[in-house]
Structures are given as structure tokens and as C-alpha cells.
Amino acid sequence: xxxxxxxxxxxxxxxxxxxxxxxLLAKGYNNLLLKTLEELDLTDQNxxxxxxxxxxxxxxxxxxxxxxxxxxxxxxxxxxIYINIMIQSNIIHAAWKYGVKKLLFLGSTCxxxxxxxxxxxxxxxxxxxxxxxxxxxxxxxxTGLKMCESFNIQYKSNFxxxxxxxxxxxxxxxxxxxxxxxxxxxxxxxxxxxxxxGDWESxxxxxxxxxxxxxxxxxxxxxxxxxxEKYGIRIAGKSxxxxxxxxxxxxxTGSPLREFMxxxxxxxxxxxxxxxxxxxxxxxIHSRDISDTEYHPPHFLNIGTGEEITIxxxxxxxxxxxxFSGEVLFDASKPDGTMRKVxxxxxxxxxxxxxxxxxxxxxEQTYLRYMNxx
Numbered sequence: 001x002x003x004x005x006x007x008x009x010x011x012x013x014x015x016x017x018x019x020x021x022x023x024l025l026a027k028g029y030n031n032l033l034l035k036t037l038e039e040l041d042l043t044d045q046n047x048x049x050x051x052x053x054x055x056x057x058x059x060x061x062x063x064x065x066x067x068x069x070x071x072x073x074x075x076x077x078x079x080x081i082y083i084n085i086m087i088q089s090n091i092i093h094a095a096w097k098y099g100v101k102k103l104l105f106l107g108s109t110c111x112x113x114x115x116x117x118x119x120x121x122x123x124x125x126x127x128x129x130x131x132x133x134x135x136x137x138x139x140x141x142x143t144g145l146k147m148c149e150s151f152n153i154q155y156k157s158n159f160x161x162x163x164x165x166x167x168x169x170x171x172x173x174x175x176x177x178x179x180x181x182x183x184x185x186x187x188x189x190x191x192x193x194x195x196x197x198g199d200w201e202s203x204x205x206x207x208x209x210x211x212x213x214x215x216x217x218x219x220x221x222x223x224x225x226x227x228x229e230k231y232g233i234r235i236a237g238k239s240x241x242x243x244x245x246x247x248x249x250x251x252x253t254g255s256p257l258r259e260f261m262x263x264x265x266x267x268x269x270x271x272x273x274x275x276x277x278x279x280x281x282x283x284x285i286h287s288r289d290i291s292d293t294e295y296h297p298p299h300f301l302n303i304g305t306g307e308e309i310t311i312x313x314x315x316x317x318x319x320x321x322x323x324f325s326g327e328v329l330f331d332a333s334k335p336d337g338t339m340r341k342v343x344x345x346x347x348x349x350x351x352x353x354x355x356x357x358x359x360x361x362x363x364e365q366t367y368l369r370y371m372n373x374x
Contacts, residue, residue, distance in 0.1 A: 003029055003031075004030060005031060005058045006033060007032050008032075008034075009063060010042060014064070015167060016167060016266060016267065017061075017063035017064065018170075019266065019267035020267045020270055021034065042064055042086070043083060043090070048094050051094075052095070052098040053098065058101050059100065060100050061103075061274065062088060062104065064087050064091075065106070066137075067180075068173075068178040068179070069178065069184065074335075078136070080134075080137040080140065081139060084140035088105060088140070092105065092144070092159065096151050096155055096159075102274060103159040104160050104161075105145065105159065105160070105162070107300070109163050109165050109302065110134045111142050112341070113128035113130060114131040115129075118341070119306065119343055119344040120342065122300060125142070125145075133337055145300045147159075148161045149298075158278055160277065160282065163302050164303045165303065165305065165341075166260050168362065168366060170373075174210050176188070176210075176231045177212070181251075185318045188250075189318050189322040189324040190367075191206060191228060192233050192248040193322050193323050193325075196245070196324070198244065207224065232250070232331075233246065233247075233249075234248075247328070247329050248328055249329040250329070250331070252311065252332065253332045256340065256341075257308045257339070259305055259309075260359055262355075262362040265305075268356075269353050269355070272352070272353045273351075282297075285347050302344060302347065303343070303348055303353075304342070304343035306344070308340070312330070315328055316328070317360070321367055
């Protein structure tokens with residue numbers, strides 16, 4: 001890519017898209033094409049086609065998607081499969097139609113089977129059933145990566161798919177109804193700390209930024225306490241010294257293992273791929289040195305840290321970081337999801353990229369930004 005190349009970042013306001021946009025600008029790319037949802041509905045094929053016909057982007061990065069945690073995925077199943085398939089299909093087809101030089105499609109490691117061997121290798125795709133709670137989203141992302149692969153094979157395009165691990169960072173979604181586990185825990189422990197300290201000013205400020213089921217900072221105290229309790233933040237009593245004793249409840253047993261990558265690292269990995277890697281490099285590094293006519297090397301890469309932590313240990317890290325001193329409870333009646341999910345990233349490292357931000361540093365940066373910006 002040249003510094004003045006036309007680069008379209010779809011989904012530039014989201015967690016990953018905003019990080020990609022900041023990274024491109026910091027590296028001197030000065031001709032970014034950016035459209036908000038209000039300006040361009042990516043589920044509308046005619047509108048997407050018209051945008052590509054007029055703007056003629058040379059490079060495309062697809063970070064636009066409908067995303068969420070276990071609750072959102074399992075509740076809004078039709079929305080997750082329909083909206084994501086429409087977004088990516090419209091963009092990928094238009095990119096081919098209007099001669100885009102290179103495209104990067106962002107998927108998710110939820111594409112892998114529920115009981116796949118660990119760590120997750122690209123070759124494990126479609127080898128057994130998916131995790132049911134996020135199956136529609138996973139199927140949509142599999143469709144996207146297979147579209148890239150199919151266009152590459154039929155039309156010799158240079159469409160690359162990358163499968164990021166669990167991401168977190170500046171600009172994350174802190175909606176307790178729909179957020180992923182890490183931002184949800186960070187917010188819950190922050191609110192728990194405020195509640196045990198009786199800091200209603202901070203609680204109301206937080207709810208003004210991110211209302212929970214339409215309960216904002218101007219709500220009555222009893223209504224705020226009720227909605228916090230619904231999401232596992234509860235006053236359990238008082239200590240002998242008169243201080244409020246607060247509990248924070250985490251979904252599941254706390255035993256699942258997860259991998260987390262800072263969104264800034266993910267963004268730099270994506271730009272690295274766009275600058276340095278073609279799909280032929282990916283298929284070459286995946287190729288086996290055997291005469292297996294049934295083997296077709298993946299056209300995609302895992303992007304992650306290769307490091308994992310239990311949800312319980314993550315909760316304790318965030319508990320300590322926020323200063324919450326109450327009890328952490330685990331609700332085993334709620335689903336754990338896949339019990340272990342860590343990426344095998346030898347292909348990514350073999351192509352030259354290694355992440356920089358460790359989890360402790362990333363959590364500290366994220367909480368500081370949450371406190372300052374939300």
C-alpha cells in the first residue's frame with residue numbers, strides 16, 4: 001500500500017475498526033475512506049455497490065460486524081447470522097467487482113469446533129460441531145472466510161481472512177446486556193467498588209454514559225440498585241464497621257480458559273498483513289510437505305497471543321485492578337461456553353508478526369481509559 005492509497009475501513013467506529021484507523025493514520029496513510037452506519041448501510045447491496053462504484057477503494061479492511069457476548073449471541077441468533085452474512089457478502093462481492101487490490105476480512109476464533117484440539121490450528125476448521133451458543137455468528141464468519149477463499153481460487157483475488165482471538169481495549173462495548181466477558185467484568189467490578197464505597201456520583205456518571213436497560217444516572221436509587229443486582233452487583237449486607245458488603249457474580253464456573261489480545265496489537269497485526277503479506281504467502285506457509293490431494297491449505301491466519309488464562313483468574317486480576325474488595329461469586333447455572341480456546345499462531349509468527357502488549361499492561365491501560373473516557 002502507498003501512503004495515498006484509497007483504503008476503505010468498514011466498521012471504523014468499532015473496537016477493532018477504530019484501532020485499525022488510528023494505526024493507519026499514525027503510519028501516515030492519508031486517504032482513508034470512512035462511512036458511518038448512518039451514511040452507508042452495509043446490509044444493503046445496492047448502497048454498497050454504489051459506494052464502491054463511486055469511491056473505487058484500492059484496499060479494503062472489513063471490521064464491520066454485529067458482535068456480542070454469550071447472552072447476545074444466544075438471544076439474537078437470527079440477527080447475528082443475517083446481519084453479518086449480508087455485510088461481508090456485499091463488501092467482498094463489490095471488492096471483486098470493482099478490482100480491489102487486497103482485502104482483509106476479520107473473523108473470529110469462534111469458527112472452530114467446540115471440542116477441537118488445543119491450541120486451535122487453522123486446519124481444525126469444519127472438523128466437528130460448533131459451540132451452540134454462538135453457532136449463528138460462527139457460521140457467518142466461516143461463510144466470510146470461505147467467500148474470500150472461493151474468490152481467490154476462482155478469480156485469483158488477494159482476499160485474506162484473519163481470525164482474531166478475544167479482543168479488548170479502548171473503544172470496547174461496556175453494555176452489560178451485550179458485551180464480551182472482559183469489558184463486562186471490568187465494568188461490574190468498577191460499579192461494585194463504587195457501590196461498596198457509597199460513591200453514587202460515580203455510579204450515576206457511569207450509568208449516564210452506558211444506561212442499562214434504559215436505567216440511566218438520573219434514575220431513583222432503588223431502581224439503580226435493582227438493575228445492578230440483576231447483572232450480579234449486589235449489596236449483601238454490612239460489615240461490623242458499617243461498610244457495605246458487596247458481591248459481584250460472574251457467569252459460569254470460572255474454569256474456562258481464554259486468550260485475550262489488546263485491540264491495538266490486533267490492529268497492528270492487520271496493517272502488517274496488508275503491508276507485507278499476500279494470500280499466496282499464507283497458503284504456502286500452511287502447505288504440507290506430503291502428496292495429499294485432499295488437503296487444501298487455509299487462506300486465513302489466526303491472530304492472537306498464544307497465551308491463556310481462566311475466567312476466574314481474569315476476574316481476580318480485574319478485581320484487584322479496580323480496587324473492589326467484596327466477594328466474587330460464580331454462577332454455575334449459567335453457560336461456560338467452550339471450556340478452552342487458545343490460538344495456535346505459528347503461521348502468523350512465521351510470517352513476521354509478534355504481539356507487544358501483555359495482559360496486565362493492557363488491562364491497566366484499558367481501565368484507565370474507561371475511567372477517563374468510557
